Amino acid sequence: MKKTFLIVVVAFLSMTTFAQNAAKRSKExxxxxxxxxxxxxxxxxxxxxxxxxxxxxxxxxxxxxxxxxxxxxxxxxxxxxxxxYEPQYGGWCAFAMGDYGEKVEINPETFKIVDGKLYLFYNAYFNNTLKSWNKDETNLKKKADANWKKLLN
Known part of the structure; x- marks a missing residue:
């Protein structure tokens, strides 16, 4: 009886956590x-x-x-x-996420693969943020990782 109860509780918590995670991801x-x-x-x-x-x-x-x-x-x-295969930072502009922690639209044709991860960038009105990213990629990536983590928590 205890074992069955424990299995039901774990299953319920798993489904609840998955549902919350899915809702949070679709929002962000x-x-x-x-x-x-x-x-x-x-x-x-x-x-x-x-x-x-x-x-x-x-x-x-x-x-x-x-x-x-x-x-x-x-x-x-x-x-x-x-x-x-999922884009980093929820598919928002990697440069903007790193530079000022904001969700900025992207041009899906402006991208970079770094260490097997997909990064997307804003590119319009004479502003290609991939060029800016390339100038300080290591620092911007660290900041973007931290900023995205804050948004998901």
């Missing part, structure tokens, strides 16, 4: 019509080294965040290890 992530990366395929950045628009028939949701894919193969790759 940069979503356009509920889709991350403005509907771009997160796997394509790694496999094709370019931004590729996802299709509405290749979709999955991971912890409250919806991703579109350009192919079933990319969707399958993502499902094996979603955390490896």
């Amino acid at each position: 992530f940069n979503l356009d019509k509920k889709a991350a990366i403005q509907g771009y395929d997160p796997v394509s950045y790694f496999t094709q080294k370019k931004a590729v628009k996802g299709k509405s028939n290749f979709v999955t949701t991971h912890e409250g965040v919806t991703y579109n894919f350009s192919s079933q193969a990319n969707k399958d790759v993502f499902l094996k290890n979603p955390a490896s």
Whole structure:
């Protein structure tokens, strides 16, 4: 009886924690019509080294965040290890997150892969923040990591 009760309690806590995490992520992530990366395929950045628009028939949701894919193969790759393909800082501009801790829109075609992680950047009106990021990447990354952690807590 105690064992069954313990299993039920652990299962309940796990589901509650997952639901809270999913709700928090969907609130904090940069979503356009509920889709991350403005509907771009997160796997394509790694496999094709370019931004590729996802299709509405290749979709999955991971912890409250919806991703579109350009192919079933990319969707399958993502499902094996979603955390490896999700954009850093919820898909907000990495430079802005590091420089002043703000959520700023991105241009999904302006990106960088650093240590196997996807970073996205604002790039409009003669302001490409990837160039600024590259000038002080180590410091900005540390600050962005800390700022994003604060937002998720």
